[in-house]
Amino acid sequence: MTDPADISAPARPVPKPAHWRLSDIDFDAIDRGAIADDPLAFRIVFLASFIETGSDLYAGNLVEFFAGDAEVSRWLRESWQREEVQHGHALRAYAEHVWPEVDWQRTYDLFFAAYSRTCTVGDLEPARALELAARCIVEMGTSTFYSALSNYAREPVLKDLAARIFADEVRHYKHFYRYFRRYQLQEGHSRWRIGRTLLRRLRETRTGDGYYAYRELQNAGHSGDSAPDADSYRAFTRSFESFIWRHGPREMPLRMTLKPLELPAALVTWLTRHAAPMYALWTGGGR
Numbered sequence: 001m002t003d004p005a006d007i008s009a010p011a012r013p014v015p016k017p018a019h020w021r022l023s024d025i026d027f028d029a030i031d032r033g034a035i036a037d038d039p040l041a042f043r044i045v046f047l048a049s050f051i052e053t054g055s056d057l058y059a060g061n062l063v064e065f066f067a068g069d070a071e072v073s074r075w076l077r078e079s080w081q082r083e084e085v086q087h088g089h090a091l092r093a094y095a096e097h098v099w100p101e102v103d104w105q106r107t108y109d110l111f112f113a114a115y116s117r118t119c120t121v122g123d124l125e126p127a128r129a130l131e132l133a134a135r136c137i138v139e140m141g142t143s144t145f146y147s148a149l150s151n152y153a154r155e156p157v158l159k160d161l162a163a164r165i166f167a168d169e170v171r172h173y174k175h176f177y178r179y180f181r182r183y184q185l186q187e188g189h190s191r192w193r194i195g196r197t198l199l200r201r202l203r204e205t206r207t208g209d210g211y212y213a214y215r216e217l218q219n220a221g222h223s224g225d226s227a228p229d230a231d232s233y234r235a236f237t238r239s240f241e242s243f244i245w246r247h248g249p250r251e252m253p254l255r256m257t258l259k260p261l262e263l264p265a266a267l268v269t270w271l272t273r274h275a276a277p278m279y280a281l282w283t284g285g286g287r
């Protein structure tokens with residue numbers, strides 16, 4: 001697995017083709033007995049499969065936003081978008097192998113109908129550097145999530161798949177960060193403005209597409225599911241945050257979050273050492 005702390009290494013200037021393919025995953029080798037009765041794994045695998053598959057729409061918006069920048073557009077189209085879509089396909093195939101009783105396509109279509117109304121080019125940040133900083137937050141979130149999932153999973157195929165996706169997400173972060181720095185040199189946003197952008201996107205990662213995905217999955221009526229009301233969603237987000245706290249990395253998300261602020265190295269080290277209580281608050285701190 002890629003060293004999660006190694007986020008300072010420069011991203012490759014030339015887009016690298018996806019280094020794994022769907023055919024590399026042996027879905028027939030899934031040990032259903034190790035996962036089929038795990039309600040948390042059920043929800044997070046389905047939700048991740050919906051969100052990754054739906055990211056194709058956001059990717060199209062982002063390509064449009066960077067029209068005229070040949071390097072960024074090419075990387076977005078030929079590497080990033082393809083890899084995100086592959087994440088969706090792989091997670092879908094996994095979910096359908098383990099929980100065939102859920103109609104994935106029908107549930108996804110309902111999720112997408114709601115999600116697509118909220119995801120437009122107009123929802124992107126007002127400047128390219130700011131959107132790239134915000135993308136760093138999203139990739140930080142996905143890197144943290146897949147790292148936690150790989151640590152948590154006892155089922156070997158899921159463990160391997162999550163580790164592969166984790167490596168992709170860390171690489172995405174590095175690319176977005178490198179492009180952020182290039183645009184920031186031109187646009188020169190204040191640290192205060194970048195910080196507000198990061199915070200806003202952090203807050204959005206806790207709502208947005210996750211709720212639509214949760215709602216439609218609950219409506220799909222898997223045995224034992226409760227109605228998707230505000231209380232059940234709150235209970236789910238609490239268990240998800242606890243999962244991240246227990247199984248995810250601690251230092252990596254903080255370093256990734258702070259990096260676009262380009263703070264002095266000593267301050268970053270001090271903050272990552274002393275920010276555990278803040279981080280616990282954000283992730284739910286082991287509830």
Ligand SMILES: [Fe+2]
Nearest residue numbers: 052084087142
């Ligand atoms: Fe992804």
Ligand SMILES: [Fe+2]
Nearest residue numbers: 139142169172
């Ligand atoms: Fe990603």
